[in-house]
Amino acid sequence: MIRRRYVLAGALAMPSIARAQTRPRVVVVGGGFGGLTAARFVRIYDPSVDVLLIEPSDRYIACPFSNLVIAKEREWGLQTFDYPADITRVKARAVSIDPAARNVAASDSQTYPYDRLILSPGIDINWQSLPGYNEAAANILPHAWKAGEQTLLLRRQLEEMPDGGVVVMSVPPNPFRCPPGPYERASLIAWYLKKAKPKSKILVLDAKDVFSKQKLFQNAWKQLYPGLLEWVSLSDGGKVVRIDPATKTFETEFGSHKADVGVVVPPQVAGNIAKVAADRSGWCPIDPVTFESKLAPGIHVALSHGEQPAEPRLINTCYSVAAPDYGFSVAGVYKPVNGVLTDIEGAGGISPLDAPEAQRIAEARYGDRWFQTITSEVFG
Amino acid sequence: MKGRIGLGLVLALTVAVPPPPGASSCSGCHGASAPIAGRDAKELTEALAAFRSEARESTVMGRIAKGFDQSELSAIASWWAARK
Numbered sequence: 395m396i397r398r399r400y401v402l403a404g405a406l407a408m409p410s411i412a413r414a415q416t417r418p419r420v421v422v423v424g425g426g427f428g429g430l431t432a433a434r435f436v437r438i439y440d441p442s443v444d445v446l447l448i449e450p451s452d453r454y455i456a457c458p459f460s461n462l463v464i465a466k467e468r469e470w471g472l473q474t475f476d477y478p479a480d481i482t483r484v485k486a487r488a489v490s491i492d493p494a495a496r497n498v499a500a501s502d503s504q505t506y507p508y509d510r511l512i513l514s515p516g517i518d519i520n521w522q523s524l525p526g527y528n529e530a531a532a533n534i535l536p537h538a539w540k541a542g543e544q545t546l547l548l549r550r551q552l553e554e555m556p557d558g559g560v561v562v563m564s565v566p567p568n569p570f571r572c573p574p575g576p577y578e579r580a581s582l583i584a585w586y587l588k589k590a591k592p593k594s595k596i597l598v599l600d601a602k603d604v605f606s607k608q609k610l611f612q613n614a615w616k617q618l619y620p621g622l623l624e625w626v627s628l629s630d631g632g633k634v635v636r637i638d639p640a641t642k643t644f645e646t647e648f649g650s651h652k653a654d655v656g657v658v659v660p661p662q663v664a665g666n667i668a669k670v671a672a673d674r675s676g677w678c679p680i681d682p683v684t685f686e687s688k689l690a691p692g693i694h695v696a697l698s699h700g701e702q703p704a705e706p707r708l709i710n711t712c713y714s715v716a717a718p719d720y721g722f723s724v725a726g727v728y729k730p731v732n733g734v735l736t737d738i739e740g741a742g743g744i745s746p747l748d749a750p751e752a753q754r755i756a757e758a759r760y761g762d763r764w765f766q767t768i769t770s771e772v773f774g
Numbered sequence: 775m776k777g778r779i780g781l782g783l784v785l786a787l788t789v790a791v792p793p794p795p796g797a798s799s800c801s802g803c804h805g806a807s808a809p810i811a812g813r814d815a816k817e818l819t820e821a822l823a824a825f826r827s828e829a830r831e832s833t834v835m836g837r838i839a840k841g842f843d844q845s846e847l848s849a850i851a852s853w854w855a856a857r858k
Contacts, residue, residue, distance in 0.1 A: 439792060707795035707841065711803065711834055725834050727796070727841025741841030745833070753833055760803055760833065767805025 417444045421498055421508035423488040423667055425449030425477060427456075429514035430772035432694075433481050436512075446508075448500055449477065450487040454773070457541040457572070459765055464538065464549050465582035466590075467718050473541060475773040488515075491670045493690045511693045513678075515665025516540070517571045520676070523661040524566070526637035534639040535656035538579075539571065551655045552583065557591040559654030562644050564634035565600040566661045569677060573606035574714045574724070576659045581611065581716040583657075584619040597651060598625045599644055601633040607714055607724050609747055614716035634658075664695075671695055682706070682730035708735065713761030721758030722749070794849035796842060803834075815848075815855035822847040 420436050420443055422429045433445050454475045462468035477483055486502035497507045519537065521528050527535070536551070538544040552561070561583055565576040580598045587594040605611075615623050626632035631648030638645070642653040663676035671678040671687035678695040679688040683706055687693045708728040715721045722745035728735045745757060804810045810818065824830035826839035826847065839847060 435798075705795050707846075709796055709799035709802075709838055709841070711799075711838065723834055725837040727838060738841040741837060741839075743837050749833075756833055763805060763808070764803055767802060770805070771801070 417442060418509045419444040419446065419507065420510045420512060421445075421506055422447045422512045422514065423449075423498065424514035424516060424665070425451065425454060425483070426514060426516055427768060427772060428516075429512065430478070430481070431768075432512045432514060434772060445482065446506060447477075447481050447483045448486060448488045448498060448506065449483055450485060450501065452485075453477070455541040455545075456765075456769065457539075460538070460541040460545045461575070461579045461582045462715070462718065463545055464552065464579065465586040465718075466549065466553075467582070467585070470546065473545075475769060478772070478774040480774065488667045491667065491693070493670055493693060496692060509692070513665075513668045513671060513693060513695050515667045517662040518665050520661040520663050524564075524637060524658070525635070526639065527658055527660065531637060531639035532658070532660075535637065535642060535653075535658050537658050537660045539575075539660055539662070548655075548657060552586060555591065555594065555655050558593040559591065560594065560652070561587070561596040561655045561657065562642075562651050562653035563596065563598050563657040563659065564637070564644055565598060565602065565605075565632075565659045567601040567633075570659070570662045574611075574712065576600075577605060577607070577611045578714040578716070579657070579659075580623060580625070581614060581619070581714075584615070584623040585717050588619060588622055592622075594622075594654075596623050598623070599632045599634050599646060599651065600626060601628055603627045603629050606712075607722060607744055610722045610744055611714075611716060613747055614720055614722075618717055618720065668695060682728075682733060682735040706730065711764070713757060713764060715758050715761065719758050720754045721756075721761050722754065723757055723760070793853050795846065797850040797853045800850070800854065810854045811857040813855060815852045818851035818854060819848050822851060 422433045422445065425447055429447065429449070433447050436443055436445050454477065456473045456475065459468060460473055463470050463473060484500060484502065484506065486500040488498050488500050490499045491511065496509065497505045498511065499505050519539065532544065536544045536548040538548045563576065563580055580596055583596050587596060615625070631646050634644050634646055636645040637658060642656045644651045644653065644656065664672050664678050668678055671690045671693050673679055673689065680686060680695050681688060685694045687695055706729065710728070711723055711725045713721055713723045724744045726742040727738045729738060730736065745753065800810060821830065822839050823844060825832050825835040828836055842850070
């Protein structure tokens with residue numbers, strides 16, 4: 395049977411710019427979930443395209459589920475993955491992009507031409523934005539917002555903290571990677587404290603008044619961690635304006651809080667290599683259909699799973715756990731309206747606030763399956 | 775230009791029919807443990823319709839199915855039914 399071949403997102407049906415190579419080439423910068431998914435699906439939809447991944451790390455360390463590692467409910471080994479052998483990879487760091495010449499310079503001193511470039515570098519921490527918090531401070535007050543040594547450092551600090559200690563965590567204003575992440579982490583730290591150090595406490599200092607899955611988290615906290623987890627909103631003086639790593643002190647506009655263990659969810663920007671496509675906010679505006687940069691033609695940013703050119707419909711289901719068997723989700727279905735990805739009215743939303751225990755357990759297991767599926771899909 | 779190129783012929787074996795809008799997201803949760811590939815199209819269509827109307831209780835499927843009309847849900851069901 396003869397079928398038509400489709401090219402991912404149509405946008406990849408590239409105008410044949412005169413080049414030495416005959417096969418069209420897609421270069422992917424960044425070997426995380428976004429980059430690897432893009433690399434895989436470009437090949438599935440059009441095997442005639444050469445795909446090249448530029449990624450310096452030897453192994454990938456996944457951030458989703460790392461909060462369970464911090465809470466000593468999950469083995470660290472489950473977070474690490476080898477890069478798949480069937481995707482051509484340059485083991486180097488992308489250093490700069492020339493959008494006019496359409497090539498990427500890498501740390502191996504080579505230059506890699508592309509017809510289309512997919513940028514999926516993840517986030518960089520903005521070390522300039524929170525006074526007192528720099529790379530050295532992160533060795534004392536971990537961010538653990540990129541999984542790795544930082545995750546283990548935080549776990550170790552919690553293990554070493556005496557019972558009766560205070561954990562202080564600061565949360566930045568929007569936007570940042572993984573909006574429910576700080577609250578899941580606070581929940582699971584509380585879970586660990588309740589289990590191992592019940593006289594202790596966690597204080598969450600937030601630069602926001604509203605956050606993702608807020609009511610679900612707050613209900614869970616009331617139910618599971620009364621007196622143990624305290625959240626301070628922006629209006630109540632939660633915004634941290636300065637950090638003193640030497641004394642582990644978090645200063646807000648209204649006072650200061652000394653921590654036994656301090657966690658700083660750091661201010662963030664799009665990965666540095668993506669600044670060619672970033673606006674003044676530090677983030678990258680994209681076309682909602684093709685994920686092509688609105689600023690740099692030919693460059694697609696953080697292309698994720700399965701976009702279609704004609705009438706895309708994106709589905710996001712994001713699970714969080716407030717305890718190992720207490721899961722809930724926010725779902726959204728989106729389509730482009732006037733150039734912006736827009737929620738479809740009537741669809742999506744959060745798990746019911748009054749859901750029975752069985753649903754909380756079920757959603758925790760759905761989250762497990764999501765992780766199994768995406769990691770086996772991209773890493774093989 | 776709708777993003778399709780009609781070459782084909784020799785590469786027919788490696789061809790992938792692209793999923794209708796939304797369908798590629800299903801495997802995000804329905805991967806290994808709750809597979810939907812190859813299930814009967816009618817059964818899948820009815821299940822999605824029931825989630826959409828809330829005739830069938832669900833955890834997340836009701837919230838997702840409401841983002842699609844009936845013909846879109848049928849297209850998704852047919853695509854998954856045709857997969858192995």
